[in-house]
Amino acid sequence: MSLTPEVTWAQRSSDSDAERNYVFVTLMTPDVSKDKTKLDVKADRVTFEGYSNSKKATYAVELVLFAEIDPSATKISHTDRSIELVLRKKDLKQEFWPRLLKDSKKMHFLKTDFDKWVDEDEQDVAGEDEDYMSKMNAMGGDGGFGGIDFSKLGGGAGGMPDLGDLGAAGKD
Template identity: 35%
Template sequence: MTTASPPPVMWAQRHAVVFLTVCLEDCKNPEIRIEPDKVYFKGTGGTEKKEHEITIDLYNEIDPEKSLKAVRDRNIEIMLKKKEDKHGYWPQLTKEKKKYHWLKVDFNRWQDEEDSDDDVVGGGGDLEEMMRSMGGLGGGDSKPSFDDLDPLEDSDDDDMPDLE
């Protein structure tokens, strides 16, 4: 019997929320449980269609009722709403201060404590709108079109100068 391996997970945080991205392609109908002190994930996906499973014991409490999740083609995005009285920055995602091979920081979504709180959920932000914007290029199946871009002249096309 083989045991399920943990999927790659990226995380980032803001003052009032924690973002988790489970990096597993083509994961249909994963089991996701969000509890006040942990997140459980189980699903089959990736190029090898392997089973993945993980329980993440969180550093601090979250509000499962206000937390959101979205299963996408390329990953699963989870936004955990920190408990009102537990707002503030966590020194790490997990309860134990330990380095995990499957966990990485998502620097594209990270916001430091000193950064502006303009887009912080709970500071006037809308959870659903923030979740929609997490998808990248807008809602639905929209794909970028590169047809209207001007081709740039490539310096590699120039002749090489003679060697002296």
């Protein structure tokens, strides 16, 4: 039996700096050991196959990319839960890719990685992240909210203003 892993992605673009022109791809592959993995990164695609001991099944996916990448500049981090790739885009362009895959059809397994996503017009102020994987390993467990203290955003829970006793208003 073959399963398709969940795939998340985000990107950065630069028309002048190749080090800031890449795509993050994460393959969610729980309990797939490195020795039971086949990963092939080519200019136009990423192919993965790996056996999960806990699921007693093989994960497999082929991602035909929207545009070409430089396979020699690929960075890979394999953990017990996932395989994280940083793929360098071949063409230097300021514009983001409109999607990860060449095919515009919606894929059920493909999702945006909002923890890594930065809007196109905000990527220059997002900070330097050429070696994102090492920073990611060094980060503590902030619950995925980037260290934001929601209690300081407003009077109520989750940054909502304190609306006081709204239910009692107008009861004279």
